[in-house]
Amino acid sequence: MSCEENPPPSSPPIASLSSSPPSFPPKPFSSPLAVSSPSPASLHFIGTREYVIQAQRVTKLVNGCRDILVLYHQGELHAMDLRCYHAGGPLLNGDIEEFNGQSCIVCPWHKYKITLAEGEALYQAVDNPTLTPLRTRWCSKGVKQRVHKVTVVNGNVYVTLNDSSEVIESDAYQTEKFRANRFKGSPNPSPEFYKPIQKQSKKKPLF
Numbered sequence: 001m002s003c004e005e006n007p008p009p010s011s012p013p014i015a016s017l018s019s020s021p022p023s024f025p026p027k028p029f030s031s032p033l034a035v036s037s038p039s040p041a042s043l044h045f046i047g048t049r050e051y052v053i054q055a056q057r058v059t060k061l062v063n064g065c066r067d068i069l070v071l072y073h074q075g076e077l078h079a080m081d082l083r084c085y086h087a088g089g090p091l092l093n094g095d096i097e098e099f100n101g102q103s104c105i106v107c108p109w110h111k112y113k114i115t116l117a118e119g120e121a122l123y124q125a126v127d128n129p130t131l132t133p134l135r136t137r138w139c140s141k142g143v144k145q146r147v148h149k150v151t152v153v154n155g156n157v158y159v160t161l162n163d164s165s166e167v168i169e170s171d172a173y174q175t176e177k178f179r180a181n182r183f184k185g186s187p188n189p190s191p192e193f194y195k196p197i198q199k200q201s202k203k204k205p206l207f
């Protein structure tokens with residue numbers, strides 16, 4: 001994984017299935033200055049630990065090329081790509097719930113579930129659709145969201161980007177091209193990001 005262009009998603013972004021748009025984030029996200037000394041180049045400063053814990057969720061453009069979300073949940077810090085692997089939804093606004101014993105963020109757009117620890121996509125499978133009531137079990141689609149390593153040094157929170165060369169689906173929403181099209185040059189995150197992507201309406205030919 002690098003700052004270079006990633007392959008396009010397997011399917012293009014689609015419109016939100018939700019009838020109501022996701023709410024805007026409660027406040028702008030900025031990090032206080034680092035308190036301490038220089039750190040290895042691979043460590044990207046996010047904010048003081050106190051600040052991140054208080055904010056619970058912090059977004060940051062890391063290394064000029066990766067929009068990430070840092071979360072504080074049940075005493076642990078997690079980091080992952082900001083935009084959902086499915087269609088680029090804002091995970092910043094997702095609820096965190098337990099599924100199959102794993103803490104997951106639920107994307108606000110189409111409710112896909114992504115584990116905080118590994119970025120695995122979980123779904124419920126139905127064994128036999130003719131049975132009533134239906135019996136379901138949790139399954140994994142594999143790692144779909146790139147997660148990053150969080151380190152705390154001297155009271156400051158740092159992220160080390162996951163530079164695995166394996167293509168992960170959320171990479172598709174981290175390209176300059178995607179940012180340029182989606183945000184039209186506006187700062188990121190901006191209110192634009194929190195609006196669902198509108199589906200292009202196809203005009204019928206007149207004749």
Ligand code: FES
Binds near residue numbers: 085108110111
């Ligand atoms: S964008 Fe569809 S579930 Fe996240």
